[in-house]
Amino acid sequence: MNSPxxxxxxxxxxxxxxxxxxxxxxxxxxxxxxxxxxxxxICLPLFLTGEKGERMFAKYFPTIAVDxxxxxxxxxxxxxxxxxxxxxxxxxxxxxxxxxxxxxxRRNLDEKGMKVASRIADEVVAVIDDLFKSGKWRxxxxx
Amino acid sequence: MTELIFIIPCSGIGKAFGTISxxxxxQVVEDLRKGETDTLCLSLLVIGDEDSNHLVQxxxxxxxxxxxxxxxxxxxxxxxxxxxxxxxxxxLLKEHQNLKPKNITFLxxxxxxxxxxxxxQIAAKIDExxxxxxxx
Numbered sequence: 001m002n003s004p005x006x007x008x009x010x011x012x013x014x015x016x017x018x019x020x021x022x023x024x025x026x027x028x029x030x031x032x033x034x035x036x037x038x039x040x041x042i043c044l045p046l047f048l049t050g051e052k053g054e055r056m057f058a059k060y061f062p063t064i065a066v067d068x069x070x071x072x073x074x075x076x077x078x079x080x081x082x083x084x085x086x087x088x089x090x091x092x093x094x095x096x097x098x099x100x101x102x103x104x105x106r107r108n109l110d111e112k113g114m115k116v117a118s119r120i121a122d123e124v125v126a127v128i129d130d131l132f133k134s135g136k137w138r139x140x141x142x143x
Numbered sequence: 144m145t146e147l148i149f150i151i152p153c154s155g156i157g158k159a160f161g162t163i164s165x166x167x168x169x170q171v172v173e174d175l176r177k178g179e180t181d182t183l184c185l186s187l188l189v190i191g192d193e194d195s196n197h198l199v200q201x202x203x204x205x206x207x208x209x210x211x212x213x214x215x216x217x218x219x220x221x222x223x224x225x226x227x228x229x230x231x232x233x234x235l236l237k238e239h240q241n242l243k244p245k246n247i248t249f250l251x252x253x254x255x256x257x258x259x260x261x262x263x264q265i266a267a268k269i270d271e272x273x274x275x276x277x278x279x
Contacts, residue, residue, distance in 0.1 A: 013154040014184035015165055024156060028248040043155045045214035048189045048221065073186035080190070107169040 004037045005137060007086070007128050008061035012074040013044060018106040018113075019068030019091045025109060026091075026120035027066050034125050038132075044074055047081035058083030062137050064127055066120070068092065086136065087127045091120060145179055145273045148227075149199055150265065152207045153215040154185045159244040160209030160232040163258045166250055167230075168207055170262035176269050185215055188222045199224035203272065205265060208232070228268055235261055 011027035014020020031039050040061060046054040057063065058078050065075035065088045075088045095102060095116070103113030131137040152168040155161015172180045187195035199222050206215035206229035216229045235257055236242070244254030 011156055012184065012186045013156055013161075014186055015152055015154065015168065015182050016184040016187075020184055020186075025248060027156065032248065041156055043153070043157060043161065043214060044186050045154050045189050045218050046212065049214050049217040050212065068184075071187065071190070071192065073184065073190050073192075076190045077186065107166075107173060 006038060006040045006061050008057055008063035009039050009041050010063055010074050010078055011066045012068050014068045017068055018103050021106045022091045022117050022120055023066045023068045025117040029121035030124045034121055035128055044077055047077045055082050062086035062131055086131055089123060147202055148180045148269055149202050149204045150180050150182050151185055151204055151215050151219060153209050155209040159247050159254050162247055162250055163232045163254055164207040164209045166258035167261035171265045175262055175266040185218055188218045196222045203227045227272060
């Protein structure tokens with residue numbers, strides 16, 4: 001039996017700011033609840049410190065970068081160490097586009113913060129579904 | 144006034160260990176040793192951000208890793224940081240085998256207990272560093 005196709009979702013996980021928390025929680029929501037059968041992830045620092053296997057990640061899986069801020073650490077790290085991203089999402093840009101205020105705490109998201117994280121997760125899911133529907137998934141997966 | 148110490152967790156996202164390292168860091172930076180410590184995004188070191196590299200090179204740092212791959216420690220070393228010591232959640236788990244954290248996104252009770260234990264250990268180490276009891 002073939003395993004379902006996978007897409008890599010890589011969060012910046014930025015500990016220093018609330019946008020990093022939103023990127024991480026949104027990514028976990030996609031992995032655990034929204035598309036558990038079709039997604040995988042990797043801890044971002046492994047691109048620099050891991051073995052060669054980690055650096056093959058974006059070659060094996062079409063990869064979506066979920067970054068908190070304009071520094072785009074996830075996108076830059078993936079493209080520097082592993083391969084071209086299939087898509088990139090920047091949380092702060094989405095918040096500006098939606099006229100949504102940043103949640104107050106980077107440590108714990110309150111109810112309002114969780115709603116924002118869910119909305120970001122829905123954006124990631126829309127990208128995943130588009131990659132599958134459009135067939136771009138195959139191109140990025142080197143199939 | 145004591146010199147600021149940077150506490151850098153590992154950014155782990157695949158297991159509860161990374162979440163524990165992050166929560167312990169926040170407990171230290173925001174509660175236990177607020178004003179004496181700070182944190183920054185490990186991912187900034189991964190991409191070689193100059194400002195972040197300068198901060199870890201000019202301040203004492205403590206790495207908090209979830210698993211034996213030690214991403215925080217290794218990235219700090221690669222950035223030329225003043226790394227004074229490091230902690231690993233996996234080591235804490237060996238000492239407290241009755242605690243089995245499962246949730247990743249938000250810690251369950253056992254994960255929170257481990258994070259508190261780790262935060263207390265980090266705070267104690269900061270006090271030792273500030274008293275000059277260990278080399279920095």
